[in-house]
Amino acid sequence: VRVLFVEHIQVTLAIEALSAYLTREGHRVDVFFDPALFADSLAPIPALAELFNHRRPLVDHVKRFAPGLVCFSVVTEHFQWALGMARAIKAACDVPIVFGGIHPTAVPVDVLAYPEVDYVVVGEGEGALADLAHALETGGPVDGIANLGFRAEGAVRVNPMRPLITDLDSLPWPDKDLLVHVWRPLYGNRYHTTASRGCPHRCSYCCHSFLAPAYRGKGPYHRVRSVANVIAELVEAKRRYNPRSILIHDNALIVDRKWFAAFAEAYAAEVNIPYFCWVSPDSINEETVALLKKSNCTNAWIGVTRSPGSAGDPGRRARFDGSVARALDLLRAANIYVVADNVYGLPGQTAGDIRDLIRLYIDHPVDLTIAFFLRYYPKIALIDTALAAGAITPEQVRNIERHGLTGTFILPDIVTDDTARRLSNLMQFASYLPRRVTQWLLADDRRLRLVPRRPLWIVQVLFADAYARLRFGKRRIPLIAGLVRTASSYTAFALRRVFYRFK
Ligand code: B12
Numbered sequence: 001v002r003v004l005f006v007e008h009i010q011v012t013l014a015i016e017a018l019s020a021y022l023t024r025e026g027h028r029v030d031v032f033f034d035p036a037l038f039a040d041s042l043a044p045i046p047a048l049a050e051l052f053n054h055r056r057p058l059v060d061h062v063k064r065f066a067p068g069l070v071c072f073s074v075v076t077e078h079f080q081w082a083l084g085m086a087r088a089i090k091a092a093c094d095v096p097i098v099f100g101g102i103h104p105t106a107v108p109v110d111v112l113a114y115p116e117v118d119y120v121v122v123g124e125g126e127g128a129l130a131d132l133a134h135a136l137e138t139g140g141p142v143d144g145i146a147n148l149g150f151r152a153e154g155a156v157r158v159n160p161m162r163p164l165i166t167d168l169d170s171l172p173w174p175d176k177d178l179l180v181h182v183w184r185p186l187y188g189n190r191y192h193t194t195a196s197r198g199c200p201h202r203c204s205y206c207c208h209s210f211l212a213p214a215y216r217g218k219g220p221y222h223r224v225r226s227v228a229n230v231i232a233e234l235v236e237a238k239r240r241y242n243p244r245s246i247l248i249h250d251n252a253l254i255v256d257r258k259w260f261a262a263f264a265e266a267y268a269a270e271v272n273i274p275y276f277c278w279v280s281p282d283s284i285n286e287e288t289v290a291l292l293k294k295s296n297c298t299n300a301w302i303g304v305t306r307s308p309g310s311a312g313d314p315g316r317r318a319r320f321d322g323s324v325a326r327a328l329d330l331l332r333a334a335n336i337y338v339v340a341d342n343v344y345g346l347p348g349q350t351a352g353d354i355r356d357l358i359r360l361y362i363d364h365p366v367d368l369t370i371a372f373f374l375r376y377y378p379k380i381a382l383i384d385t386a387l388a389a390g391a392i393t394p395e396q397v398r399n400i401e402r403h404g405l406t407g408t409f410i411l412p413d414i415v416t417d418d419t420a421r422r423l424s425n426l427m428q429f430a431s432y433l434p435r436r437v438t439q440w441l442l443a444d445d446r447r448l449r450l451v452p453r454r455p456l457w458i459v460q461v462l463f464a465d466a467y468a469r470l471r472f473g474k475r476r477i478p479l480i481a482g483l484v485r486t487a488s489s490y491t492a493f494a495l496r497r498v499f500y501r502f503k
């Protein structure tokens with residue numbers, strides 16, 4: 001059957017994975033990319049988003065391609081966008097629409113309450129989507145398809161999930177050609193991939209806190225591709241796209257050290273393109289840093305929730321003892337660009353915790369400190385803690401689950417306390433400011449008022465780039481160049497939309 005994916009802002013691995021799988025099964029796949037201008041949670045401007053909306057071009061595309069199935073991969077904050085697009089399609093043509101991805105997986109019944117959605121797929125989508133496409137093509141029944149949710153006789157039914165795919169090598173590589181004209185300019189010819197599925201950790205604000213229990217009894221949750229399979233994909237990527245860098249999206253690349261040692265050896269020998277990856281503090285030691293360095297890892301992201309030694313971590317992130325500081329120092333000593341990722345607004349987190357983080361970055365500077373404000377996504381384990389602590393109300397939970405209303409991500413709408421806002425800004429500069437200045441500001445709440453309370457991330461980008469230029473020279477000035485590239489890509493999208501001629 002002809003299958004159309006509708007893609008929102010980012011080129012996602014999920015759609016590339018599903019496209020490759022359906023193509024191998026003999027279906028014809030196409031994609032419609034909506035840059036969703038001004039609709040991103042980082043800079044939403046509703047009036048402009050409406051002006052630049054891509055509903056009409058999408059409907060034209062649907063009429064032209066005449067799909068037998070339209071697919072959306074939905075994260076919570078894009079749920080309303082996806083519904084709007086689905087509604088536009090339904091108003092113009094009679095074609096079945098399926099929503100898959102993390103949001104429908106978490107709350108399938110809530111998603112199916114919307115009439116514009118015909119089916120949901122919960123969990124891993126390959127098998128269920130192929131079964132659905134096959135059933136629609138042959139006119140066969142859909143009601144027995146594992147992982148599928150649908151409406152039947154006035155009620156919603158969600159079938160049990162099939163076992164997880166244990167042999168990831170059996171899957172085709174992501175279909176990078178699908179949106180190569182988008183990801184190459186948008187990401188600066190950076191190739192995205194992943195070597196595993198699942199995660200060994202269960203941080204309470206993350207999807208794995210509810211996905212892993214939901215999959216209990218369905219096979220091992222954290223699965224890794226063989227080194228040979230990952231390297232073969234990257235060698236092919238090098239040949240085909242000659243990427244500037246590779247971004248490995250695994251939640252933690254170094255879990256099995258033996259696997260990573262083999263990967264690093266093979267990568268250095270056969271790929272050797274600079275790469276970015278996520279590491280967890282407890283996986284970092286002299287040996288793993290040497291392997292990262294040897295295999296040409298230039299940027300490492302590391303998740304930090306609280307500073308080392310803090311008691312009781314409501315985020316339940318992986319172990320945080322002295323390993324965080326040590327990991328930061330080892331990575332920096334190896335001349336790897338270190339990005340420290342922090343979560344603010346956790347229930348029970350205090351201004352004192354942010355002060356601890358600032359002290360951490362004074363003593364153990366990093367290249368970039370990112371601070372994201374917690375958002376409650378449907379079914380994450382932290383919701384129970386937050387409800388019990390009165391940090392959110394049952395009505396807010398209902399709105400998140402039913403309508404995908406999660407609030408903003410980068411603006412501290414959850415943190416209303418001015419001191420916390422100022423501290424969060426100071427933390428983002430703690431690695432760049434002279435330590436005495438930071439210590440002076442930190443020592444007294446009256447001095448802290450010199451730090452603005454509004455988010456300063458644009459200023460931070462300028463500082464971070466200047467700092468990187470000093471540390472690494474010209475070869476790595478990642479942020480401004482990235483922002484300029486993104487801005488020019490989106491301007492091109494906007495112009496194309498302005499001059500779009502309706503069919
Ligand atoms: C890598 C990643 C990213 C990368 C994506 C890079 C890329 N080119 O793909 C980047 C950094 C860009 C990113 C951005 C964002 N991300 Co992100 N990301 C992830 C991560 C770590 C892995 C996702 C992935 O690609 N997995 C590999 C693919 C193959 O698997 P999959 O996504 O699980 O898809 C399978 C099934 O879900 C299903 N499926 C998925 N879509 C569909 C569609 C159909 C029709 C069907 C049938 C099935 C189906 O089938 C797929 C194959 O089995 C997940 C956490 C996780 N481990 O899942 C978070 C995660 C998805 N991200 C999250 C968030 C919040 C975001 C952002 C909204 C952040 C932001 N404000 O910018 C954006 C949104 C981007 C977008 N348009 O989707 C949240 C979503 C939570 C929620 N409930 O919405 C997650 C779950 C992390 C978390 N906090 O728990 N992300």
Ligand code: SF4
Nearest residue numbers: 199201202203206251
């Ligand atoms: S380590 Fe990262 S991906 Fe894994 S559970 Fe924690 S936040 Fe989620």
